[in-house]
Amino acid sequence: MATESKSLGTLTAPRAFISGLDEHVGQEVTIKGWLYNLRSSGKILFPQLRDGTGVVQCVALKNTIAPELWEALKGLGQESALAITGTVRADERAPGGYEIDLRTAEVFNEVRDYPITPKEHGTEFLMDHRHLWLRSRRQHAILKVRHTVVKAVRDFLDNDGFTLADSPIFTPAACEGTSTLFEVDYFDGEKAYLTQSGQLYNEATAAAFGKAYCFGPTFRAEKSKTRRHLTEFWMVEPEMAYATLDDVMTLSERMLSYIAARVLDSRAEELKTLERDPARLEAIVPPFPRMHYDDAVKLLHKGHDEGAMETRFEWGGDFGAPDETYLSGNYDKPLMVHHYPAEVKAFYMARDPERNELALGVDVLAPEGYGEVIGGGERATSLQFLEEQIALHQLPKEAFEWYLDLRRYGSVPHAGFGMGIERCTAWMCGIEHVRETIPFPRLMNRLRP
């Protein structure tokens, strides 16, 4: 239970952060944070403090600090809030390389019985306590990697001449069937649907800006409980005017390798915490292998013949998770499978001029079984073709009139892709489930906290 904050000394030293202790060796500083762990050894206490930027061990000697401070520190529970003042000392044996000789402290909140202890907890318990679980070293590391992935994506696109053009979350009319759309009561009985992709809008902004991207949350009301699915996830979608399938593959390659390099560069400590082998990320450099769908099918057949794949894959279908894992299993970098059957791709995909049954699309399959991290391709430019497709798919044409305008007024070859941030983060971190890659995951059966 919480108690009143009490001051146990004067905190006059300048405030420092644990990540910046290297600049304060030999100096007295104040660190404000929370008790991460407390060991004692006779007349010495070793409170470990975390402040959000790192964890540092402090050393408090009974005979050099005030008796009431000793008593107060001794009884503090995990996650008690306290600020400490002491002198920074470099120590090779210390986890972060530094320790602090504690002189005084102020306790803001004495905590007893913090729910998340070093012992094992079940997943549901941890998910119910997500607001506290975020403080643990592993979750902290994952979300730091997430931040770096987001930053890397934005920096990469911004430096490459893309203009950020956020697509709307509220969309009218159900464009591709309502089964996986979340419905919202808009005004006066009107229904809106939460976006599943900014794709169509990006085609408008690419025509305005040449290269544009949207980057925001997207929603899928899928009744699936796999480790790869969230009902709410973040997606970046770049789109380029005057671009082809080949340009999409090159951009994918460049962006993914940039992300991996940034994570390696700025999150080495976190990768260590996650026991992620950096060699996995170092391997993500261009060129990535490119494989025609036909050849991918042949490979799956070979896998079946050799007994590695249970069922024989039929040409024309979309790959399932086991197929993707098998295909990418031979590579330590992402595999780009292109020229999928048009049947399994969206209606707006451009066709292979030499084989009309194929779409100029690509899926980028991450290694290690992480599956599709990027999906994209070239879009159809012909007004007539799209009108036919809309009729064929029995879509409400009036809802697409604005989209068809893009073919009436200045239609050009254009292409782009979408990348899910959580799946990319899970891959970078080498973790099993995407639910740990977003601060407050939303799943079919989870809307809290």
Add this chain to the structure above:
Amino acid sequence: MATESKSLGTLTAPRAFISGLDEHVGQEVTIKGWLYNLRSSGKILFPQLRDGTGVVQCVALKNTIAPELWEALKGLGQESALAITGTVRADERAPGGYEIDLRTAEVFNEVRDYPITPKEHGTEFLMDHRHLWLRSRRQHAILKVRHTVVKAVRDFLDNDGFTLADSPIFTPAACEGTSTLFEVDYFDGEKAYLTQSGQLYNEATAAAFGKAYCFGPTFRAEKSKTRRHLTEFWMVEPEMAYATLDDVMTLSERMLSYIAARVLDSRAEELKTLERDPARLEAIVPPFPRMHYDDAVKLLHKGHDEGAMETRFEWGGDFGAPDETYLSGNYDKPLMVHHYPAEVKAFYMARDPERNELALGVDVLAPEGYGEVIGGGERATSLQFLEEQIALHQLPKEAFEWYLDLRRYGSVPHAGFGMGIERCTAWMCGIEHVRETIPFPRLMNRLRP
């Protein structure tokens, strides 16, 4: 109407972008874009091309280009898609400083009767054609400024030690009344609500990361049609552990001045297009004036006495738009009004220890009548106080148990704020209505395109 693309020459020169023509003076380049305007003068055509990065004028002489190219170019309508090849020439009189002597071209899409012409159009017509309107010089400029605002915010916070921690869009239980919340059908009859603020979640992430922020779309089902309101808008919300009202004011000052400096630095051309006086942005430097709510009320009374304000403001109320405009009218930088009556602020705000009726909150009022761009303050730390507030406001306590955990386990003084991106962008641009500051605005009566 669109026609088939036709090649009218060989485009072998390397592709360039209009924004980078300075690097290609004297060279032959290919520019891929759309026809922005076409003038002719006897045996010379002056097609203006836009490619998303800028607009350049080309010069085509009848006697130096192929006769069929001359014929094709001559008849092109606005927004026809074409790629041109020619030699870049510096020309002081040209708008961007360069012209291109056209040698050949390829037309991808011949356009007739582009709906948006240089003549005046009504707002509803333009909003209906938002997907095309984005191509116009003014809308282009506004969204480039928006991108810079977003980038500036992220860079500022990232460089200041904040961790990005996206808050969820789907939230359970209606926390502050359902009247302005959008309701979503989740699964199995459960209802979810679209977030209005990541505030409560940020308090959890600030306790995990020390300094954290969320930055995403937020939603208000307000039945209001003012120039300042959208139903879907983007908000950035930083939150700091071990921080006070004063820290929030300092952070606001630093962030807003950083944004203004970045816009001045990278969007000079766009500000010119928007006829925005850069002096307005240059004035946004710390320190910003700070004014106690009591003093703001006195100022409003003075305004009333002098006949500048119609009604006499009553102490205890929240400011309306005219009040905000009057208060900020004396300053060329944002005015920070602090210590509002607790009654008009959220239940979780900390109280002034010396005057319990006041909340430790601040509103940052932009000059020129742009109103509140930032609202924030210090949060209550006491478990007991918050339990009382939740009971007093008749809120469902079980929905807040996770939030109350933050006071049970490591409660510390903490503070933060929220800033709306569209309102900030409108202010930077000096434009009237926020609907132009987002690619696809959503209003009470607008869900399309």
